[in-house]
Amino acid sequence: MELVVALGLIVFKVALLIAFLLLLPLPLTWVERKIAGHIQQRLGPMRVGWHGLLQPVADGIKLLTKEDHIPAEADHFLFKLAPILALAPPFVVFVAIPFGESVSVLGNEITLYVSNMNVALLFVFAVIGLEVYGVIFGGWAANSKYAVLGSLRTCAQMISYEIPMGFAVIGVVMLAQSMSLLDIVRAQADVWNIVYQPIGFFVFFVAGLAEAQRIPFDLAEAEGDLGAGFHTEYSGIRFAFFMVSEYVIMLLVSVLAVILFFGGWNGVLVPLPPLLWFALKVAFFVYLFMWFRFTFPRYRYDQLMAIGWKVLLPLSMANIIITGIAFS
Amino acid sequence: MSRTQNSIGTWIGWTFFADLANGLALTFGYMFSRSVTMQYPDKEKWLPYSRYRGHHFLKRDEEGEIKCVACELCARICPCYCIEVVPYEDEKGNRRPLKFEIDTARCLFCGLCEDACPADAIALGQQYEFSSFSSRDLVIGRDDLLAKPGKAAMGGGVVAARLDTKKDVLVETSETRGYNWWRNIRRT
Numbered sequence: 001m002e003l004v005v006a007l008g009l010i011v012f013k014v015a016l017l018i019a020f021l022l023l024l025p026l027p028l029t030w031v032e033r034k035i036a037g038h039i040q041q042r043l044g045p046m047r048v049g050w051h052g053l054l055q056p057v058a059d060g061i062k063l064l065t066k067e068d069h070i071p072a073e074a075d076h077f078l079f080k081l082a083p084i085l086a087l088a089p090p091f092v093v094f095v096a097i098p099f100g101e102s103v104s105v106l107g108n109e110i111t112l113y114v115s116n117m118n119v120a121l122l123f124v125f126a127v128i129g130l131e132v133y134g135v136i137f138g139g140w141a142a143n144s145k146y147a148v149l150g151s152l153r154t155c156a157q158m159i160s161y162e163i164p165m166g167f168a169v170i171g172v173v174m175l176a177q178s179m180s181l182l183d184i185v186r187a188q189a190d191v192w193n194i195v196y197q198p199i200g201f202f203v204f205f206v207a208g209l210a211e212a213q214r215i216p217f218d219l220a221e222a223e224g225d226l227g228a229g230f231h232t233e234y235s236g237i238r239f240a241f242f243m244v245s246e247y248v249i250m251l252l253v254s255v256l257a258v259i260l261f262f263g264g265w266n267g268v269l270v271p272l273p274p275l276l277w278f279a280l281k282v283a284f285f286v287y288l289f290m291w292f293r294f295t296f297p298r299y300r301y302d303q304l305m306a307i308g309w310k311v312l313l314p315l316s317m318a319n320i321i322i323t324g325i326a327f328s
Numbered sequence: 329m330s331r332t333q334n335s336i337g338t339w340i341g342w343t344f345f346a347d348l349a350n351g352l353a354l355t356f357g358y359m360f361s362r363s364v365t366m367q368y369p370d371k372e373k374w375l376p377y378s379r380y381r382g383h384h385f386l387k388r389d390e391e392g393e394i395k396c397v398a399c400e401l402c403a404r405i406c407p408c409y410c411i412e413v414v415p416y417e418d419e420k421g422n423r424r425p426l427k428f429e430i431d432t433a434r435c436l437f438c439g440l441c442e443d444a445c446p447a448d449a450i451a452l453g454q455q456y457e458f459s460s461f462s463s464r465d466l467v468i469g470r471d472d473l474l475a476k477p478g479k480a481a482m483g484g485g486v487v488a489a490r491l492d493t494k495k496d497v498l499v500e501t502s503e504t505r506g507y508n509w510w511r512n513i514r515r516t
Contacts, residue, residue, distance in 0.1 A: 035359065037363070038358075038359045038360075038363065039355045039358050039359045040358070041358060041361060041362075041363045041364050041365075042363055042364075042365050043363050043365045043367070046367065046370070047370065291352065291355065291356070291359075292352075294355060295351050295352050295354075295355040296348070296351065
């Protein structure tokens with residue numbers, strides 16, 4: 001009986017998580033367009049609903065009812081597989097992400113995470129690396145030169161940026177003496193990691209921008225030079241899958257930045273509920289992502305490579321050495 | 329080349345991404361500045377200056393009679409032959425237009441008809457919303473031209489509007505000196 005309850009709880013949590021993550025891109029697109037508008041002194045969407053609030057719903061209906069077009073020369077199997085490959089890993093990663101310690105519902109303690117893995121960080125980086133396959137397959141299968149160029153760029157970009165990103169968090173692991181995200185947050189109860197790991201955070205955040213393929217590192221879609229990059233040939237719901245995946249990864253990088261460097265659900269000064277603290281911090285990072293998008297131009301391809309290998313990688317290694325010497 | 333001549337301070341700035349921070353500060357400021365969007369046609373619309381050459385209209389004299397004397401000078405001078413005038417003699421013995429049609433689909437809004445008119449009967453107003461689903465609807469007859477709104481004394485401003493653009497609303501604006509396009513733009 002206890003097993004059934006525990007299993008049911010896990011299923012319930014996973015269902016809740018999936019529903020939450022699938023629905024969250026809707027308000028996020030609205031927020032992004034509003035931020036874009038106001039930064040450019042426009043109003044953004046205004047016509048559908050109050051201040052355009054229903055615009056994402058209208059967009060969703062439009063994407064659902066559009067023709068699901070597959071180019072004649074495309075590799076049909078890979079073309080259909082790619083959006084799912086791009087969508088699934090960001091969702092899987094959230095299994096290992098804790099959103100708080102626990103809440104008591106009807107006298108039962110319910111933990112705010114699906115699983116507390118002892119190698120959560122490793123799991124996160126392993127699974128998030130799989131997302132790139134969706135992009136590469138999508139670009140390859142479309143049989144279009146823009147899409148192939150986009151996925152080639154993604155491929156190179158991911159190789160260059162996952163290494164510094166992985167190295168950047170080693171400092172955090174050294175401080176917490178654990179790879180469990182829960183333990184990492186508990187270790188930051190007094191002082192957030194950003195105080196000890198400013199370089200680590202910088203490398204992690206820049207690499208995270210590249211990982212999420214947001215401006216200034218969105219070379220994979222680079223609408224100026226590649227049409228729409230790897231999803232040039234996608235339309236309708238498959239395109240929506242790529243978009244949802246992009247937003248979930250953006251959310252994931254924000255969540256990771258908060259958990260690893262900004263104390264997770266530990267608050268400062270103002271006593272707010274831990275979950276609210278967590279949401280506020282994540283919201284700030286999501287805003288930062290969007291703010292960056294409408295401020296910076298895109299880096300050139302060779303600059304991207306140079307930043308990845310010549311700046312971020314040595315910086316992350318130096319960070320490990322400094323952390324090792326200072327905290328040994 | 330200028331990079332080599334930079335001072336140490338600039339190098340320190342580069343190290344701490346001063347230029348990126350400046351850019352972020354600028355866009356953050358813009359984000360909370362007023363937007364310059366005119367919500368046309370939902371809420372407001374642009375009323376052009378009175379020199380604007382929009383939809384034609386025919387004028388009446390003090391007695392309410394049509395001013396046009398059907399001399400057909402406007403039809404003569406029209407570079408695209410879009411005005412068609414048929415004169416007749418009314419009960420007072422004056423020469424008046426029986427038919428006065430302007431094909432606004434062909435009109436290029438040069439305003440030469442206005443210049444040529446000896447009776448100051450035709451002019452180009454400020455109305456610019458006359459798109460139509462059929463080109464036949466764009467041939468405007470005499471009575472419709474008489475009913476079109478005349479020139480507003482002032483122009484160059486934003487007036488209240490609604491989605492129904494078919495209604496001829498003419499609202500006087502208080503903007504006597506024209507619309508300052510830079511009013512809402514932050515200058516730094």
